[in-house]
Amino acid sequence: MEETIDLREYFGIIKKRSKLIIAITVVAVIISALVSFFLLKPVYETNTTLIVNRSESKETQSMTGDEYNVAQKLAVTYGEIIKSRTVLNEVIEDLNLDMTYSDLVSNVTVGQVGDTQIINVKVQDTDPIQARNIANAIPKVFTTEVKRITKANGAEVIDKAITPEEPVSPNKKMNIAIAGVLGIMVGLFLVFLIEYMDTKMKKPEDITKHLGLPILGVIPKDDIA
Numbered sequence: 001m002e003e004t005i006d007l008r009e010y011f012g013i014i015k016k017r018s019k020l021i022i023a024i025t026v027v028a029v030i031i032s033a034l035v036s037f038f039l040l041k042p043v044y045e046t047n048t049t050l051i052v053n054r055s056e057s058k059e060t061q062s063m064t065g066d067e068y069n070v071a072q073k074l075a076v077t078y079g080e081i082i083k084s085r086t087v088l089n090e091v092i093e094d095l096n097l098d099m100t101y102s103d104l105v106s107n108v109t110v111g112q113v114g115d116t117q118i119i120n121v122k123v124q125d126t127d128p129i130q131a132r133n134i135a136n137a138i139p140k141v142f143t144t145e146v147k148r149i150t151k152a153n154g155a156e157v158i159d160k161a162i163t164p165e166e167p168v169s170p171n172k173k174m175n176i177a178i179a180g181v182l183g184i185m186v187g188l189f190l191v192f193l194i195e196y197m198d199t200k201m202k203k204p205e206d207i208t209k210h211l212g213l214p215i216l217g218v219i220p221k222d223d224i225a
Helices: 002-016 018-039 065-082 085-095 101-105 128-150 172-197 204-211
Strands: 044-052 108-112 118-125 155-159
Touching (some): 044 128, 065 108, 065 128, 118 128, 128 155
Antiparallel strands (some): 044 118, 108 118
């Protein structure tokens, strides 16, 4: 019975302060929408895939098991070479990019596709065309550089990067939804904090609840004309 009474009291507090909760939630959603739509720059992502070649001779169409394993290991090594200063600085120079190596390397993600000999290169940029150009320039520079370093055949492009049409971030809908949930949580916290800090006795029952004293009588309010 006590739990039922407490639960009703909680709902009563929420109902009484519902305007405050709604106001905080609306403000949070509006701020999130303004930031997502007008302040945060959209980021576009594109990718290109490469396949590692073990042998310099293209006459051999099939790979032995050992050669396949070596190609897999080379894919990991090549991933590090792709993000090296030598490769990315040359990409910056070739495309005349207004950025440093640190800027570019933070926008490039290289990963091996499963246990295959395929490398996936992802590039993010606020300019979709520039993202595509960078993603397509990296394999060209990398192939030349890896041949110079390892004397191997390097890698061949499977899929060239295309110009992305939609940004990958910010996720405007997600940001607004999160802001709405946080607004409700903050609103509820403030409502219960205000109620906790309010020590005024508003009802006769509050005397019994907070002071543990019985109610002997109630003096009615007499409106004096």
